[in-house]
Amino acid sequence: MNLRVILADDHPFVLLGVRTALEMHAGVTIVGEAATPDSLLELLQSTPCDVLVTDLTMPEASGAVGDGLDLVRRIRSGWPLLRIVVMTALTNTAILRAIVSDGVVSTLSKTEAMNELWQAIExxxxxxxxxxxxxxEALARPLDEACDLPPVLRLSRKQAEVIRMFVRGQSISEIAATLGCHRRTVTRQKREAMAKLGVANDPGLFAYIRAHGVYES
Structure with a gap:
């Protein structure tokens, strides 16, 4: 088996670990690495490959948050023959369902053993x-109605307002000015809302919002 593989993740140690694991297999060549969505798209345009192993939530070099689900859809559209394996640390079942329901992209948790990555590639x-x-296992668990409600129903009014403004592009300072409160208050409300939604960072938050289809109009 001769495979050209591109790796994409914003964590250097993850890239190193995946590269090391894959290069143990005969016929595998790592032809490129990317750490941001834009650099990944540029690499795909210039470098022929057979398999892409990518994180779902990579921020841009500017720090702006990208939409991981949308990125995967763009790659599938532009390179329909490319085999894609998504590796993610996200645990939110709504996001995981959105990826798995695609029926085309292989999906792994970053907690899996490396031999599962090779099984996904094969x-x-x-x-x-x-x-x-x-x-x-996560998707097979009984649904927790409290956790699976749309975020607009799960969050307090203030938390929902802060998240809605944030995902529509307003900064913490801008939200604080609009709501007439301190930046620390907005930061706390955002942090508490993200904890309720089961996401740990801004890319995860955007992926959650995309999966539920709220706050996008």
Missing amino acids: AGCKGDVYVGHSIV
Whole structure:
């Protein structure tokens, strides 16, 4: 098996670990690495490859938050023959369902053993889709109605307002000025809202909002 692989993740140690694991397999060549969505798209345009192993939530070099689900859709549209394996640290079931329901992209948790990554790549080469054990277990759990409600129903009025303004492009300072409160108050409300939604960072927040289809109009 001769495979050209591109890796994409904003954490250098993750890239190093994945590269090391894959290069142990005969016939695998890592032809490029990217740390941002834009650099990944540029690399795909200039570098032929067979497999892409990518994180779902990579911020841009400017710090701006990208939409991981949208990025995957763009890549699928532009490179329909490319086999894609998404590796994510996200645990929110709504986001995981949105990825898995695609039916084309293999998906792994970053907590999986590295041998599962190779199984996902082999499955892609056969035209199959691989879903990691941790993700299968997460999606098989009984639904927690409190956790699966749309965020607009789960958050307090203030928390929902802060999240709505933030995902529409306003900064913490701008939100504070609009609401007439201190930046620390807005930061706290945003942090508490993200905890309720089960996301740990801004890319995860945007992926959650995209998965639920709220605050986008």
